Amino acid sequence: MEPQSPVHSAEQIAALDAADPLASFRERFVLPHGVTYLDGNSLGALPRGTAERVREVLESEWGTGLIRSWNDADWINAPQRVGAKIARLIDAGPHEVVVADSTSVNLHKLIVAALSARPDRHTVVSEPGNFPTDLYMVETALATLGGGRRLVLSPRDEIVNRITDDTALVLLTHVHYKTADVHDMAAVTAAAHAKGALVLWDLSHSAGAVPVALGACRADLAVGCGYKFLNGGPGAPAFLYVAERHHDTLVSPLGGWMGHARPFAFEDHYQPSPGITRFLCGTPPIVAVAALECGVDLHLEADMQAVADKSRALADLFIHLVQRRCADHGVTLVGPAPGAPRGSHVSFRHPEGYAIMQALIDRGVIGDFRAPDIMRFGLTPLYLRYADVAHAVDVLEEVLRTDAWRAPVYQTRHAVT
Amino acid sequence: MEPQSPVHSAEQIAALDAADPLASFRERFVLPHGVTYLDGNSLGALPRGTAERVREVLESEWGTGLIRSWNDADWINAPQRVGAKIARLIDAGPHEVVVADSTSVNLHKLIVAALSARPDRHTVVSEPGNFPTDLYMVETALATLGGGRRLVLSPRDEIVNRITDDTALVLLTHVHYKTADVHDMAAVTAAAHAKGALVLWDLSHSAGAVPVALGACRADLAVGCGYKFLNGGPGAPAFLYVAERHHDTLVSPLGGWMGHARPFAFEDHYQPSPGITRFLCGTPPIVAVAALECGVDLHLEADMQAVADKSRALADLFIHLVQRRCADHGVTLVGPAPGAPRGSHVSFRHPEGYAIMQALIDRGVIGDFRAPDIMRFGLTPLYLRYADVAHAVDVLEEVLRTDAWRAPVYQTRHAVT
Numbered sequence: 001m002e003p004q005s006p007v008h009s010a011e012q013i014a015a016l017d018a019a020d021p022l023a024s025f026r027e028r029f030v031l032p033h034g035v036t037y038l039d040g041n042s043l044g045a046l047p048r049g050t051a052e053r054v055r056e057v058l059e060s061e062w063g064t065g066l067i068r069s070w071n072d073a074d075w076i077n078a079p080q081r082v083g084a085k086i087a088r089l090i091d092a093g094p095h096e097v098v099v100a101d102s103t104s105v106n107l108h109k110l111i112v113a114a115l116s117a118r119p120d121r122h123t124v125v126s127e128p129g130n131f132p133t134d135l136y137m138v139e140t141a142l143a144t145l146g147g148g149r150r151l152v153l154s155p156r157d158e159i160v161n162r163i164t165d166d167t168a169l170v171l172l173t174h175v176h177y178k179t180a181d182v183h184d185m186a187a188v189t190a191a192a193h194a195k196g197a198l199v200l201w202d203l204s205h206s207a208g209a210v211p212v213a214l215g216a217c218r219a220d221l222a223v224g225c226g227y228k229f230l231n232g233g234p235g236a237p238a239f240l241y242v243a244e245r246h247h248d249t250l251v252s253p254l255g256g257w258m259g260h261a262r263p264f265a266f267e268d269h270y271q272p273s274p275g276i277t278r279f280l281c282g283t284p285p286i287v288a289v290a291a292l293e294c295g296v297d298l299h300l301e302a303d304m305q306a307v308a309d310k311s312r313a314l315a316d317l318f319i320h321l322v323q324r325r326c327a328d329h330g331v332t333l334v335g336p337a338p339g340a341p342r343g344s345h346v347s348f349r350h351p352e353g354y355a356i357m358q359a360l361i362d363r364g365v366i367g368d369f370r371a372p373d374i375m376r377f378g379l380t381p382l383y384l385r386y387a388d389v390a391h392a393v394d395v396l397e398e399v400l401r402t403d404a405w406r407a408p409v410y411q412t413r414h415a416v417t
Numbered sequence: 418m419e420p421q422s423p424v425h426s427a428e429q430i431a432a433l434d435a436a437d438p439l440a441s442f443r444e445r446f447v448l449p450h451g452v453t454y455l456d457g458n459s460l461g462a463l464p465r466g467t468a469e470r471v472r473e474v475l476e477s478e479w480g481t482g483l484i485r486s487w488n489d490a491d492w493i494n495a496p497q498r499v500g501a502k503i504a505r506l507i508d509a510g511p512h513e514v515v516v517a518d519s520t521s522v523n524l525h526k527l528i529v530a531a532l533s534a535r536p537d538r539h540t541v542v543s544e545p546g547n548f549p550t551d552l553y554m555v556e557t558a559l560a561t562l563g564g565g566r567r568l569v570l571s572p573r574d575e576i577v578n579r580i581t582d583d584t585a586l587v588l589l590t591h592v593h594y595k596t597a598d599v600h601d602m603a604a605v606t607a608a609a610h611a612k613g614a615l616v617l618w619d620l621s622h623s624a625g626a627v628p629v630a631l632g633a634c635r636a637d638l639a640v641g642c643g644y645k646f647l648n649g650g651p652g653a654p655a656f657l658y659v660a661e662r663h664h665d666t667l668v669s670p671l672g673g674w675m676g677h678a679r680p681f682a683f684e685d686h687y688q689p690s691p692g693i694t695r696f697l698c699g700t701p702p703i704v705a706v707a708a709l710e711c712g713v714d715l716h717l718e719a720d721m722q723a724v725a726d727k728s729r730a731l732a733d734l735f736i737h738l739v740q741r742r743c744a745d746h747g748v749t750l751v752g753p754a755p756g757a758p759r760g761s762h763v764s765f766r767h768p769e770g771y772a773i774m775q776a777l778i779d780r781g782v783i784g785d786f787r788a789p790d791i792m793r794f795g796l797t798p799l800y801l802r803y804a805d806v807a808h809a810v811d812v813l814e815e816v817l818r819t820d821a822w823r824a825p826v827y828q829t830r831h832a833v834t
Contacts, residue, residue, distance in 0.1 A: 030480035039484040046480035051472055054704070058471060062650055063447035063463035067456045067783060070833035075651060077832075102699025104673030105522055112561055128685055133674035133699065136687040140672030144529055144561060153685070178683075227700065233479055234492060234703035255557030256521030257550035264834045266595075266788055268545055268570070270553040282519025282550065283644065286651035287471070288705045366484060371683050415494075416487035417681045 016313070016386040021306045025382040028298055029231075036388045036395075038367040041205060041345045041378030044231035050294040057290045069286075078289045079237075079258075079280055085296045086230070086239050089304065090203060090212040090222070096241050098276045099226070099289055103204055103238040105254070106223040107137040109279055110240060111169065112253035114198045114221060115145060117246075118168035121197070125162050125170045128153040131177045134202055138171060156181070160191040167197040174212065175205035175343030178370050179335035180315075182210070182343055186217045193218065198246075204228060207239075208299050209344035209380070211308050214241060221246070229344065229380065231295030237288050240279055247275050256281030302382060310381035311344040314389055318346045318377060321393040329400035334374055345378040354417070358410035359399045365392045369417045433730070433803040438723045442799040445715055446648075453805045453812075455784040458622060458762045458795030461648035467711040474707045486703075495706045496654075496675075496697055502713045503647070503656050506721065507620060507629040507639070513658050515693045516643070516706055520621055520655040522671070523640040524554040526696055527657060528586065529670035531615045531638060532562060534663075535585035538614070542579050542587045545570040548594045551619055555588060573598070577608040584614040591629065592622035592760030595787050596752035597732075599627070599760055603634040610635065615663075621645060624656075625716050626761035626797070628725050631658060638663070646761065646797065648712030654705050657696055664692050673698030719799060727798035728761040731806055735763045735794065738810040746817035751791060762795040771834070775827035776816045782809045786834045 017023060030046040031037060037045060061069040070076050084094035100106060111124070124138050135151070142149050154162040163170060170192045172183050185201060192199045200221040206212050208229030214222055220243050226236030242250060251272050257263045258280040261271045272278035299307075316338045322331060332349045336342035350356055350373060357369040367377040377392065399405055434440060447463040448454060454462060478486040487493050501511035517523060528541070541555050547570075555568050571579040580587060587609045589600050602618060609616045617638040623629050625646035631639055637660050643653030659667060672687045674680045675697040679688070689695035716724075733755045739748060749766045753759035767773055767790060774786040784794040794809065816822055 030476070032481045032483070035483070037483060043479075043484045043487075045483065046475060051475045051480075054471060054475060055468055058463060058468045058650070058708075059447070062460075063468075064449045066449070066452070066454060066462065067460045067785065068778070069651070070460075071831045075833075101518065101522060102673065102702075104675075104699035105518060105671060108671050116561075130685075131674075132677065132680070132683050132685070135685055136672045136674060136677065139687045140668075140670055144533075144670040146563075233475070234486070235700045235705075236702070238699070251557075253557055253561040254522060254525050255553045256519065257548075257553060258521075260549065260553065263549070264788065264832075266549050268547075268549070268552050270556045282521035282655070283652045285519075285653070285702060285705050287708060288652075288702050291475075291704060361485070368484065371681065414488045415681075416492075 013386050013390045020310065020386070022302060022310055022381055025298070025302060026385065029383040031383060034364045036365045036392050038365065038377040038379070038392055040380035040383070041228050042368055043234055044228055044295060044380065045383055047231050047294045047298050050233070050291050053294050054287060054291055057287055075286045078286060079284045080277065082289055082293045082296060083239055083276065085293070085300060086207065089299055090207055090241065091215040092241050093215070093244060095275055096244055097239055098279055099237050099239050099292065100280050100284065101238060103202070103223050103225045104133045104137055106238050106240040107134060107202070108141055109252045109254055110200050110221045110223060110242070111138055111141045111171065112145065113250040114169040114200060115141070115149065117250055118198065121166050121168035122149045123152045123164070123167050124149070125152045125154060125159060125167050126172060127156050127159060129178070131173050131202065131204065134171060134173060156183070160188060163192050163195045163197055165195055167192070167195055170197055170199045171202070173202040173204065175210060176335070177205055178347055178374055178376065180343035180345050180347060181335050182341045185213065185219065189217045189219050205343050205345070209307070209311055211304065219243065226292045230292065230299065232292030233288065236292045237285055242276055242279060252279050252281065254281040258282060258284065298382065307381045311379055312342070314379040314381065314384060314386065315342055315344070315346050317386060318379065318389045318393065321390065322348060322396065325393060325397045326400055331400065344380065345376055347374050347376045349373050350375060352405055354413070355405040355410040356399060359405040359407070360395060362410070363395050363399070365395045371417070430803050430807045437727065437803070439719060439727055439798055442715070442719060443802065446800040448800060451781045453782045453809050455782065455794040455796070455809055457797035457800070458645050458793070459785055460651055461645055461712060461797065462800055464648050464711050464715050467650070467708050470711050471704060471708055474704055492703045495703060496701045497694065499706055499710045499713060500656055500693065502710070502717060503624065506716055507624055507658065508632040509658050510632070510661060512692055513661055514656055515696055516654050516656050516709065517697050517701065518655060520619070520640050520642050521550045521554055523655050523657040524551060524619070525558055526669045526671055527617050527638045527640060527659070528555055528558045528588065529562065530667040531586040531617060532558070532566065534667055535615065538583050538585035539566045540569045540581070540584050541566070542569045542571060542576060542584050543589060544573050544576060546595070548590050548619065548621065551588060551590060573600070577605060580609050580612045580614055582612055584609070584612055587614055587616045588619070590619040590621065592627060593752070594622055595764055595791055595793065597760035597762050597764060598752050599758045602630065602636065606634045606636050622760050622762070626724070626728055628721070636660065643709045647709065647716065649709030650705065653709045654702055659693055659696060669696050669698065671698040675699060675701065715799065724798045728796055729759070731796040731798065731801060731803065732759055732761070732763050734803060735796065735806045735810065738807065739765060739813065742810060742814045743817055748817065761797065762793055764791050764793045766790050767792060769822055771830070772822040772827040773816060776822040776824070777812060779827070780812050780816070782812045788834065
């Protein structure tokens with residue numbers, strides 16, 4: 001679909017859905033009646049098979065198998081098994097990815113490991129407006145480490161120039177959580193390597209949605225989220241990636257027993273496991289890993305190029321329709337223009353974005369709001385139709401045209417926006 | 418029950434069960450037919466209500482509520498809500514406990530926070546043979562922090578004397594995971610405070626099983642496990658406790674966005690939340706927290722003194738029967754003698770403990786093995802009967818008397834022991 005060629009009629013939208021090679025995946029998800037869900041970039045929808053699989057883990061593996069399931073149901077290898085599956089979505093080797101902890105905790109592990117591997121360097125380069133937890137985890141890791149290290153925040157178009165011989169680590173989120181801007185992973189990684197720095201990519205808004213080429217880019221480190229495009233459930237375990245060439249030299253600062261070379265020898269001294277397993281820490285969350293695996297398995301059934309193509313097509317359609325129908329109401333696009341590389345969500349700015357989003361949600365069109373003024377719409381190729389995008393823009397246009405968002409109820413702030 | 422008064426007959430055992438005020442709790446758990454489960458100190462049994470509650474969280478809250486459930490189902494406050502419930506089991510204030518991450522990760526948070534609050538002190542005091550992850554987390558935290566700090570491992574009867582003006586933190590596991598020995602929390606805490614040190618108690622083998630008096634002992638810090646006596650499920654989220662008087666001064670080294678004062682303002686700089694919430698890190702694991710809450714709720718229904726009394730009585734019965742019937746086969750008690758303070762498991766030493774335990778498991782009596790030679794039996798007052806203890810000893814005696822453990826199949830080591 002070219003963004004330059006207007007899509008108008010219901011027939012044309014229906015034709016896009018009819019030709020969608022991923023259309024059959026929609027029925028594999030639970031999607032409530034009357035809801036157009038455009039927040040799968042924040043919390044992915046529930047795969048239809050997850051509840052049954054979790055019931056099996058609870059009732060059969062835990063309830064009946066009890067402690068024996070660590071061996072009999074192979075719970076002990078679940079973090080590596082699901083990690084190897086995620087590896088296929090991000091161009092990593094099966095032994096380079098493991099499921100563990102939260103994205104934030106994994107950031108800490110890899111930030112400190114990287115800084116410890118570059119002890120004579122003093123800066124971490126990132127960008128202002130990066131996802132907050134990424135910056136917070138650097139800030140608090142640096143506070144712990146001391147040694148005069150500091151965080152350098154650079155506008156994204158100057159990042160490559162800010163990487164110096166004193167840079168230990170470059171930490172960037174591949175797809176920006178607000179704008180959907182995409183970093184050129186190959187170029188930034190190469191620039192960092194040219195200066196002897198390591199690069200840590202946060203794939204939270206990438207994995208399962210857009211092409212990621214960790215191996216081809218020779219990326220050093222990565223983390224990512226299980227509950228967005230991977231459909232692992234609220235607060236699902238996260239994953240981390242360490243390129244095999246770093247396995248022997250990088251050590252986790254969170255040396256928990258599950259990362260020990262011999263956890264069941266119960267020794268007094270820590271010795272990191274060989275391979276990616278050293279980046280495990282505590283006992284893995286088996287029920288949550290099982291739920292995540294259901295989401296990951298669905299993604300492995302889909303053709304990754306088809307997912308990327310549809311993500312782009314949904315975004316271009318959304319932007320095109322909004323610009324044609326809502327621009328007069330003060331809605332402006334944030335982030336990449338149609339046709340440019342982008343993540344799998346679309347954001348628009350409006351001074352009353354919060355209230356407008358509440359009015360949309362009230363009408364079954366669920367996106368989210370990011371302070372101070374951004375309305376964000378996630379586009380999940382496995383379970384969204386072109387017709388959903390068209391419907392969302394219909395509702396947005398109606399909310400704007402009728403000033404429906406001015407109702408006092410839509411001004412009330414919730415705990416989570 | 419006095420250990421000196423032999424309990425012999427099936428009638429006497431039945432009378433103990435008939436008089437058990439906690440007897441009705443057994444049917445609230447899923448317990449497989451033909452299994453005598455003596456490993457609830459490693460993985461607690463499945464509460465009967467958990468599967469239904471998790472199904473509701475998956476299908477209704479996640480599947481239908483989707484992102485809205487962060488507000489509508491109050492997911493956002495789940496860590497504090499379940500923390501406040503656990504607080505009632507360990508003599509803490511409702512605002513002093515939060516559910517988060519794993520025990521290991523929580524150890525790191527509190528170890529580093531404590532050391533940062535005592536910057537001029539250089540030692541952490543613990544004991545050799547403490548649960549490995551506790552020692553590993555100190556070791557790797559000290560490696561990160563540097564500054565000449567070191568871990569002092571002291572035999573337990575000398576610990577109080579090893580606390581000096583240079584001690585920043587004393588880290589001990591309240592109930593020893595192998596021996597069931599119990600530290601005198603009040604005495605050790607007072608000794609540490611007298612020297613200006615902080616104390617961090619690992620309650621993994623205590624919470625939900627034996628009396629814990631954090632408040633009365635003026636304990637500073639604690640962590641604990643959700644999947645043992647709290648029946649939260651395999652790899653359940655852990656909890657942490659920080660006494661209110663430390664809330665303004667201690668800061669987590671894992672400053673994730675969920676511990677920020679204003680997480681949804683999406684600011685670039687970290688500012689810790691007031692109160693215990695600053696010890697959250699990443700997005701809370703909602704499904705796993707819901708499962709944990711089911712286990713905790715069951716414990717809150719039970720009378721805590723009755724739980725403590727039954728724990729003691731089960732242990733004394735177990736020890737008495739084993740000593741009377743198995744001592745001739747080389748089985749010796751490890752840990753506290755009958756009548757002495759103890760945790761809620763019983764351990765015995767035998768050079769062939771691994772094979773003997775495999776033979777027991779094969780016969781439906783499930784305990785576990787801890788290297789090099791310890792057979793460990795967990796005693797969970799909510800779902801074990803005195804008859805279960807008597808049966809376990811019957812089977813143990815038979816395995817020993819018949820040398821059944823010599824079968825080659827029982828020598829094969831599993832990944833998880």
